[in-house]
Amino acid sequence: MNLQEELKALKERIAELEELTKEEREFPQDGDAYWFIDDEGGMSSTFYKNYYLDIYRQKIGNIFRTEEEAEFAAKKLRVEAELRKFSRPFKEDEYNYFIQINSSHNNIVVDSDDCYQTQGTIYFKSTTIANEATDTV
Structure with a gap:
């Protein structure tokens, strides 16, 4: 490998390490690009300025x-x-499904608790309503 190839490989390795460092440091910091869910439920991006x-x-x-993380969060909120x-709210001493x-087993189950x-957690009045909710989403 000649000197130019070694230099190119070294620059590529430095760029990889800088990317790792960016991912490991606290986020966001001043000047970092970030994504957010806007008022209409869409994804927008901007730069962090401590504004x-x-x-x-x-x-x-x-x-x-x-953007993918923001889209996932928005889908989760919609669900x-x-x-x-x-x-319905949790009710002590009643079944809360x-x-x-x-x-x-890679499946969805409905369970209940009356005291914890x-x-x-989102609670439902009955198994039927919980199942209806899962069918809807």
Whole structure:
């Protein structure tokens, strides 16, 4: 390998290491490009400038490294919004049905609990309603 080829390979390796360093450091930092979910549910991008909009987006978790991450988050929000149309608040000493994914069997199951409320779980009045919600989404 001649000197020019070695130099080119070294520059490529430095670029790879810089990319790794970018991924490992705290995100976002001033000047970083980021994606967010806009007011209409679409994906938009901008640069982080520690501006009040950047800070508010960061506080609610609406800053993403890639467009794909933002799209996934938006889809998740749409699914949760649809499920909540069928839901009700957790009621102590009553059956509270919720949806689980059984990773071992790769299927969806409905379970219930009457005393333990798990943060972030969407609860339903009955198995029928929970199943109807999963069929809808």
